[in-house]
Amino acid sequence: MSDSLAQFFSVIDAKERFVVACHIHPDGDAIGSLLAIGLTLKKLGKQVQMICSEGVPSVYHFLPCNEEIRQTITLDFNPQVLICVDCAEKDRVAIDGAIWNLPGLITVNLDHHITNTMFATLDIVYPKAAATGEVVYSLLVKGNYQIDDEIALAIYTAIATDTGFFRYDSTSAFTLEIASRLVQEYDVKPSKVAEQVHEQKSFNSIKLLGEILSKIQLTNEGKVAWVVLDQSMLSKYPVENEETESYVNYARSIDGVEIGLLFKELKPNEVKLSWRSTAAVDVSKLAAYFGGGGHARAAGCNLSGPIDQIVTKVLNFINEYYEAQK
Ligand SMILES: [Mn+2]
Structure with a gap:
């Protein structure tokens, strides 16, 4: 012992x-x-x-x-x-x-x-x-x-x-x-x-999921799927914090995707970024670059600033990560 x-x-x-x-x-x-x-x-x-x-x-x-x-x-x-x-x-x-x-x-x-x-x-x-x-x-x-x-x-x-x-x-x-x-x-x-x-989801969380799914985008030859959940979507469909936790998994579940990202605007200039990955990428290391942490396949970090700038910053960083792998 x-x-x-x-x-x-x-x-x-x-x-x-x-x-x-x-x-x-x-x-x-x-x-x-x-x-x-x-x-x-x-x-x-x-x-x-x-x-x-x-x-x-x-x-x-x-x-x-x-x-x-x-x-x-x-x-x-x-x-x-x-x-x-x-x-x-x-x-x-x-x-x-x-x-x-x-x-x-x-x-x-x-x-x-x-x-x-x-x-x-x-x-x-x-x-x-x-x-x-x-x-x-x-x-x-x-x-x-x-x-x-x-x-x-x-x-x-x-x-x-x-x-x-x-x-x-x-x-x-x-x-x-x-x-x-x-x-x-x-x-x-x-x-x-x-x-x-x-199987006890709120109606709002399912409607919000619909919005999320329609907004997922792919980059890096389909290896990265990302989506933004902003304050306007959250005020249209108010849900509990916990109810948005699983949304990022849909980004990750797309065939060929190695990294799934959900940028959630907690309030103006405050973003929670959730990372999910397949065995190809250790996202705890990528999230650590932004002061976050977690596990190899599931990590998170918090970032301050306007959400569109944060998205650009993170996607550029991931692009550099993939460039460095080549
Ligand atoms: Mn745990």
Whole structure:
């Protein structure tokens, strides 16, 4: 057992008051891993506050106990330990930054991003894991903590959503083995999770998808597909943040495309760029050039400036990348 793992288990034994937090713009892996760790600690009799400053996207409201996730810590809580799940860096933790200054606070970083900055007292980062949910499952098993139906469903959802329901190349035999065990040993129904995540879309999100699909463009001999989601489209079809997350996959799914890009205008002069790729390109490296990060096949970065200028800048950069490959 690694040092940080052994230390993590002794921290769980020794401490009483825990905060568990996930990343901003939470996805299924963030919420699922947050719940799995939070509920495990509660079962051990610990005082736990589960935090996501942006709240829980409604698509994950089917997960048991999601309503216990709060946006802020209660004033008198005075946590001893902060556990961050699925966060590649400190700035992405969806919590009031004042917590980092608490004297004596032990911080734990449970993650699987290859770009993780190792920002905590204890960094438990497995870049080969398909999801933080996979890291969490391994921890619970190694630590002999009891998994129940609710925790199993949270972990399954974390892994299923982060692997595109076991389609992405991050999906390993171990990923499927965990999923298999969760389905076999607990009350986890894959079809129900898929239905909750994929078949409860809002009418607006489907209409907006229609606009997006009609605007996708190809460059670099069809190796790059890109599309802009601007404020005018978002005000025509208001949707939750989470609902636009999957749009970029349509750009990537076109035959011959190696890089799919979605430029989302969060507000004027603020753009979130999502990167997806096939095995031909490691987009975590390309996103890192713009100060972002993530995984080889899925990454992101934030850029400031007028959206049309950002599009030009990024497409020029990708063009240079391809020129350099020749
Ligand atoms: Mn993840």
